[in-house]
Amino acid sequence: MEYPVRVTDYTTQRGHAATVSAISTLTAASTPTSTAAVEATSGLNAPAGITDEVTPSTVSGSRPEEKDETARRATDISRRIWPVHSTLEAAAESELVSVVGDKAVRSDISLRVLQQLYLPDQDKSYRTINHENNTLSFPLAPSFPAVKALPSHERKRILVTGGAGFVGSHLVDRLMLMGHEVIVLDNFFTGSKRNVQHWMGHPHFELIRHDVVDPFMIEVDQIYHLACPASPPHYQYNPIKTVKTSVMGTINMLGLAKRTKARFLLTSTSEVYGDPEEHPQKETYWGHVNPIGPRACYDEGKRVAETLTYSYMHQDEVDVRVARIFNTFGPRMNENDGRVVSNFIMQALRGDELTIYGDGQQTRSFQYIHDLVDGLILLMNKNYKEPVNLGNPEEYTIREFAEIIRGEINSDVEIMSLPPTEDDPQRRRPDITRAQRHLGWAPKFSVHQGIRETVQYFKNNKREELDSITS
Numbered sequence: 001m002e003y004p005v006r007v008t009d010y011t012t013q014r015g016h017a018a019t020v021s022a023i024s025t026l027t028a029a030s031t032p033t034s035t036a037a038v039e040a041t042s043g044l045n046a047p048a049g050i051t052d053e054v055t056p057s058t059v060s061g062s063r064p065e066e067k068d069e070t071a072r073r074a075t076d077i078s079r080r081i082w083p084v085h086s087t088l089e090a091a092a093e094s095e096l097v098s099v100v101g102d103k104a105v106r107s108d109i110s111l112r113v114l115q116q117l118y119l120p121d122q123d124k125s126y127r128t129i130n131h132e133n134n135t136l137s138f139p140l141a142p143s144f145p146a147v148k149a150l151p152s153h154e155r156k157r158i159l160v161t162g163g164a165g166f167v168g169s170h171l172v173d174r175l176m177l178m179g180h181e182v183i184v185l186d187n188f189f190t191g192s193k194r195n196v197q198h199w200m201g202h203p204h205f206e207l208i209r210h211d212v213v214d215p216f217m218i219e220v221d222q223i224y225h226l227a228c229p230a231s232p233p234h235y236q237y238n239p240i241k242t243v244k245t246s247v248m249g250t251i252n253m254l255g256l257a258k259r260t261k262a263r264f265l266l267t268s269t270s271e272v273y274g275d276p277e278e279h280p281q282k283e284t285y286w287g288h289v290n291p292i293g294p295r296a297c298y299d300e301g302k303r304v305a306e307t308l309t310y311s312y313m314h315q316d317e318v319d320v321r322v323a324r325i326f327n328t329f330g331p332r333m334n335e336n337d338g339r340v341v342s343n344f345i346m347q348a349l350r351g352d353e354l355t356i357y358g359d360g361q362q363t364r365s366f367q368y369i370h371d372l373v374d375g376l377i378l379l380m381n382k383n384y385k386e387p388v389n390l391g392n393p394e395e396y397t398i399r400e401f402a403e404i405i406r407g408e409i410n411s412d413v414e415i416m417s418l419p420p421t422e423d424d425p426q427r428r429r430p431d432i433t434r435a436q437r438h439l440g441w442a443p444k445f446s447v448h449q450g451i452r453e454t455v456q457y458f459k460n461n462k463r464e465e466l467d468s469i470t471s
């Protein structure tokens with residue numbers, strides 16, 4: 001799938017344009033894996049831990065001189081794409097999170113089980129490609145992870161709009177593992193079937209291609225309404241569509257919640273605070289948003305979505321929850337998403353300069369995906385109806401964050417400054433007192449642990465691409 005990144009809005013900026021053009025030459029994450037090339041690349045059968053470099057060793061299924069040539073090309077390519085980099089500085093084992101979720105809502109689960117869904121062992125690949133015949137096979141019958149056996153009165157039918165996206169797919173994993181029935185609606189604008197392919201065919205799972213801008217009828221108990229592009233280049237690509245998605249999509253899903261008496265959770269955003277004049281941001285702060293700027297389609301769209309949510313609560317007694325999500329990262333982000341975490345990681349892995357927009361003194365707080373999913377499930381299942389910030393209060397300047405990525409991945413890469421983007425919020429950090437008090441929630445993952453997994457995910461995707469080049 002190609003993602004519509006409008007380069008010009010974000011740049012006359014060389015680095016970003018270079019990033020996009022380099023990425024556009026890469027096959028999207030759905031690149032199939034060649035069996036021959038799998039054998040050509042060392043470390044592929046290692047457990048989904050952290051491996052440092054892709055180093056081809058042997059190639060089977062071809063003549064010796066072809067093997068040598070293929071291996072040499074693969075080495076060249078891997079060195080070009082993955083420069084030699086320092087080993088990731090592992091946090092002390094005792095600091096690493098190994099169990100996520102919360103017993104209070106029975107969402108607790110081992111991180112290892114989840115990792116199998118986004119960092120699977122390579123020999124569990126569902127697909128193989130035969131380049132000679134140009135065919136794709138799915139030879140293995142899917143084997144699903146075990147899900148909890150819930151009595152029917154506890155098993156809920158849960159709708160997740162945007163469930164094939166980055167955040168949505170991790171939420172789907174957790175709800176499925178908890179034993180619920182999950183229906184995903186997605187128009188695949190930024191989401192991807194691949195993010196949920198491991199559930200396709202499971203009797204508890206349904207995937208429906210549908211745009212929330214159009215009404216949708218179904219009987220459900222809970223609705224997690226996530227559908228909306230979230231990265232600035234994506235939501236600014238078609239601002240009218242972004243506003244329609246937030247406004248009409250939310251009206252349609254609230255109408256559904258009203259008819260079916262389903263509990264409704266809106267994923268709002270820290271962007272409702274705009275370029276904040278209060279720091280850190282509490283939920284009581286009304287925000288500072290430019291209503292006609294380039295970010296307005298998203299910021300104002302989400303503000304109206306919140307207004308609609310509370311209007312349906314007051315007027316029609318819909319049972320609502322609102323999460324204001326702060327910057328979140330992790331596996332299954334699009335590598336050409338345009339957001340700072342994926343940009344910096346991909347740039348560092350390729351040995352390109354890290355692109356800082358403006359002076360780099362603007363701040364963000366980065367939350368790992370599993371912490372967010374914990375918070376969303378708690379919020380849905382607790383009895384608290386006011387908006388709740390979900391974010392990690394550890395705050396970094398973008399320049400500091402660039403240094404962290406350099407330290408983690410490749411200290412040789414340079415940092416380059418590019419012009420600032422319009423209306424870029426200058427300081428952002430959540431006040432999470434409300435989440436702590438009413439949900440018993442606080443983030444657990446360090447940025448370092450999250451970055452390690454995310455880097456590994458991007459490397460695995462890149463390795464598949466290498467396989468298809470070298471096979």
Ligand SMILES: O=C(O)[C@H]1O[C@H](OP(=O)(O)OP(=O)(O)OC[C@H]2O[C@@H](n3ccc(=O)[nH]c3=O)[C@H](O)[C@@H]2O)[C@H](O)[C@@H](O)[C@@H]1O
Binds near residue numbers: 271326344355424
């Ligand atoms: O990541 C998220 O979860 C959030 O991403 C965006 O908000 P923003 O904070 O602007 O996210 P980024 O595009 O990742 O930018 C963060 C900061 O890094 C800077 N940046 C970004 C990309 C880059 O290559 N270089 C760079 O310096 C941006 O100018 C900005 O100051 C969305 O608007 C939010 O809705 C969303 O919740």
